[in-house]
């Protein structure tokens with residue numbers, strides 16, 4: 001089950017919630033201030049801990065070669 005990250009728009013508190021795919025978290029409540037309906041951030045399930053440098057951006061976005069191995073990639 002993926003881990004979703006939300007941010008309370010009122011106090012800025014971050015919430016990490018395990019949810020089934022398809023749920024929107026609109027009924028989540030901020031544990032800090034009680035505001036309902038936090039804003040969803042990018043899932044840490046996809047953003048963190050992959051350990052793949054090509055996946056986390058940077059070299060793979062080279063517009064010259066698209067493979068991350070040309071002379072302009074490592075600049």
Ligand SMILES: [Zn+2]
Nearest residue numbers: 008011030033
């Ligand atoms: Zn809050």
